[in-house]
Amino acid sequence: MSTNNGGRALGIASVATLLTITACGGDGDGDAPGDSGAQEGPQTLTVWHYQSEDAQVELMDTYAEEFEAQRDDVTVENVYVPYDQMNSRLVNAAGAGEGPDVAFFNGAETSIIALGGALTPINDYWDSFDDADLVQESVLHQIDGDIYAVQGYVNLLGLWYNAEILDELGEEPPTTIDELESAMGAAEEAGYRGITLTGLPNSQGEWQAYPWLTAAGFSYESPDEEALVEALTRAETWVDEGWLSQEAVTWDQTVPFQEWASGDTAFAVNGNWQRGNAEADADFDYGVAPLPLGESGGVYLGGEGQGIGVNSENPDLAWDYLESTLLDAEGQLHALEIVGSLPSRSDSAEDDLVTEDEILSAFSETVTELGANYPDTVLPPEAVGDVQVSMAQAWSAVIGKQSSPEEAAAEAMATLESLLEQ
Incomplete structure (x- = not known):
């Protein structure tokens, strides 16, 4: 808090x-x-x-x-x-x-x-x-x-949480993705929103997608399409359940934090640079927890x-x-x-x-x-920008309901394969 x-x-x-x-x-x-x-x-x-x-x-x-x-x-x-x-x-x-x-x-x-x-x-x-x-x-x-x-x-990114919403729901700051999703579900049932983040199809989107991709077991060193589908399916579920707004595809990292600071959203995936904004704009008790990513997760x-x-x-x-x-x-x-x-x-x-x-x-x-490391050290230096955009486009397309997780993952993997050969 x-x-x-x-x-x-x-x-x-x-x-x-x-x-x-x-x-x-x-x-x-x-x-x-x-x-x-x-x-x-x-x-x-x-x-x-x-x-x-x-x-x-x-x-x-x-x-x-x-x-x-x-x-x-x-x-x-x-x-x-x-x-x-x-x-x-x-x-x-x-x-x-x-x-x-x-x-x-x-x-x-x-x-x-x-x-x-x-x-x-x-x-x-x-x-x-x-x-x-x-x-x-x-x-x-x-x-x-x-x-x-x-x-x-x-x-870096962390999980900002509205402590008053969690207290009302009898929830603790989550330490696993299952706990996070349980808390988001409880928040939605109580009339709150679940989470804010950015789904922009650019490097900002890849920056915020990376923790959830790696939590599902995806890595640039050994790209696995099934793991990518799993991560994108999770994002799709968050949208389908009403926990994450499709509007996230138009939000940079400033807007979702403003949405969270308005007081009716349980969580925000955002950075330490937002601390002053939280103190100025969040009229409620709040805290930050590490992103609950498990053993394979990583944060840039x-x-x-x-x-x-x-x-x-x-x-x-x-x-x-x-x-x-x-x-x-x-x-x-x-x-x-x-x-x-x-x-x-x-x-x-x-x-x-x-x-x-x-x-x-x-x-x-x-x-x-x-x-x-940001960017991932296994990426060929000349391919970094294209890789980030490719993965962000997949992330954004699923959140925006423009592609299924399977379609977005297949397209991203095809692009990634050609880029990693450079």
Whole structure:
């Protein structure tokens, strides 16, 4: 149930409204980035990012100030690049022999940037990083064995629940899918709605479908059509029983949370970035539980990836910045306090700021037990986008009653087979 944890936790509640995305930052206008490179004597470390909300900018400034305090010969230059221009500017700058020392970007798009020649592998740095074993392996972004990015924090999905509805129905937060469906059925019989999520036929849809696909035993490593049919049949059942609205095929991740926050829906599949919206809009007691997925289930760990620009004149300094800020135990707590993102280090996840907070602890438990690379590491980098759209289209077609689970699964499997051969 939602509680006021006092102390440092208050900082999260006041700024989490600014965390409005799943795996990446917002967009906006900004100046074009310039050339980068080390200088003789005092050095300038150039960091490109797309963080535009006040709290996000505060986090970037905090990292810059702390690193400058550690290295009095270094000035950190944070350069804003609009989100929808980041990938192309990184690749174009790399081709011109320019670019940043450090880049923040959508972690899910690491392959696009790395294959475009904009990032340098960080294997040697990672191998010599004393705390590497404390960082979740599922936040490393690799291509053919080379590490190109790591996430200093993560954003992910959980099961938000209306505690007052569950109390009225005599239900507990579910720990299995059967318990979830039983609670949704009871909610529907009592005049409430069961669950909200997104069924968009794009990457957002695949992001929210993935936990339920894997819970049914489906994986990209060993795609099984029967498991896919099982997962899609479950979604069809939720619609047929009146637990999930067909309108979900038009909802991004913002709308279903607004629907849940209105107070007449038992559950919402949504992320930690919605905490501020919950505190502002949900006029009822609520809580978060890990998605009840079973042993085979997985939840994508989204968030910004951090990498070293291929043309950095001082990659050692760039790595020093990453190791001293985003990959540092205290640095990860800055991300938690300022923007509400979860630590990717196991020791940071054990801080009181996480464990004594009923909302954050549920998400943190998911990171440890169910966290999965986003995107799935078995997908060929050049096929990631097409795979996500293909699976999302199947998910959306079933929720929207445009296809049967069998038809949608067969079409997705045919597309997937051709994509995985790349």
